[in-house]
Amino acid sequence: MKLKKCFLSVISAAILFFAGCKTAEERVVVLEKEDVKRVAVLVGEGFHDGEAYMPMGFLANRGIKVTVIGPERGEVKAYNSDFTIKIEKAVSEVSVDDFDALILPGGHAPSVLRDIDEVVAFARDFYKSGKPTAAICHGPQILITAGVMEGKSCTAVGSVEDELVAAGANFLDQSVVVDGNLITSRVPRDLNDFSRAIYDAL
């Protein structure tokens, strides 16, 4: 009888031992998920170097975990310099739930990304989830294709104005426009206001 009790105690302790380990590891994961805000930056070949990296640096400096996503994993090149960026996760590998905000930098990349259904669907779903969705320069082109700009106040680089108006948006010429969960800016010189607006929305 005593032996049986002893055996049970040891088994219980062993279970506690393994359960204890798991709890400790899980706690770390949970802490990371709950305390750290997560932002995705959506890029492709021909991204604008500063429009991707400046908000990334700004947010990382404030404790935000930034993940670069794109059509597929790998290194893509900027259109305006030799900078490359590492796409850490393909859009197919992530879900809206993984992030607290989405950033769409400009450059030539948006004109490529808007032709990829899966990418456009992700941007649409993200925007419709109500979480901050930020686009700068040519970035709003992806949201035009996603069909979510009608009736929205926004801005972008001047050359996208006509397309935004045709999509039913209200175009404003200012460094940053916040309309609900939509954050838009025009060009690289607006990057400070753009980055701050994203941070404030988190």
Add this chain to the structure above:
Amino acid sequence: MKLKKCFLSVISAAILFFAGCKTAEERVVVLEKEDVKRVAVLVGEGFHDGEAYMPMGFLANRGIKVTVIGPERGEVKAYNSDFTIKIEKAVSEVSVDDFDALILPGGHAPSVLRDIDEVVAFARDFYKSGKPTAAICHGPQILITAGVMEGKSCTAVGSVEDELVAAGANFLDQSVVVDGNLITSRVPRDLNDFSRAIYDAL
């Protein structure tokens, strides 16, 4: 006798349980320390926005943990835009052992930082440790004051050339110069080569 054995078994299992938990937590810490490279960016009031944030974004995108350090904790403003940066740790709170590389961005900040003995001593100790020490634009001024530039090949923004030559350095006009653990660049348009050289040196 059986009871004693049983008691010992339970105690041992309990110790294993707590040790197990600790090991799991420690493993996470150890993983972070060993697997993640850590880079410090030294800034002060009047830092150059892109020269700080672009390498930060570039390195963060490649899994490097970046910490912004400076004379004291707090928010400082860029000299060339409205960007601010958060000094996460004062120089007095960190040691050379905490980081695998040090970056000294330019702007007006280096001319302020070179007058602060503790900051200069940290840069000197860091450089002398043999770990990658990278400076761009006016950043090398801190290393001149630290007295470590004699005989070194380097570059910087043109206006610092005379001072570098007077300090016994060999000035080269190229986007990035790597001499031992010293990495230097000239101006913002060199930021890609500068960031890559730092990453390659880690």
